[in-house]
Amino acid sequence: MNRITLALGVALAALVAAAPVAAGPASSTATTVTVTLKEFKFILSKTRVPHGKVTFKLVNKGSLPHDFKIAGKKSPMVQPKKTKLFVVTLNKKGKIAYICTVPGHAAAGMKGKLTVT
Ligand SMILES: [Cu+2]
Numbered sequence: 001m002n003r004i005t006l007a008l009g010v011a012l013a014a015l016v017a018a019a020p021v022a023a024g025p026a027s028s029t030a031t032t033v034t035v036t037l038k039e040f041k042f043i044l045s046k047t048r049v050p051h052g053k054v055t056f057k058l059v060n061k062g063s064l065p066h067d068f069k070i071a072g073k074k075s076p077m078v079q080p081k082k083t084k085l086f087v088v089t090l091n092k093k094g095k096i097a098y099i100c101t102v103p104g105h106a107a108a109g110m111k112g113k114l115t116v117t
Helices: 002-023
Strands: 031-038 041-044 052-060 083-090 094-099 111-116
Touching: 041 111
Parallel strands: 031 052
Antiparallel strands: 031 041, 052 083, 094 111
């Protein structure tokens, strides 16, 4: 019985030690927002994020290239059917504007505001 308990304990300890590795960079302080890009709008999985490092997962479901600019930082262009990760540190609290910088897109609706708390 003791041997089994010990073996279980060791196995459990190994699992606990391995867990952070399996979870990857998604620690409790990391925020990820999935941003769907299409003609001509953005759909954000979260419209409110805590200040700090935010990973935007840009998923282009449209048929034109799009990008995402927020707080003076511009993502690489995302081609149709592609996904890019874009990491920005947002330290300023409030409503932060974002746009697509492709000419005409923001005017057509590819803009919005993200609330940083
Ligand atoms: Cu666009």
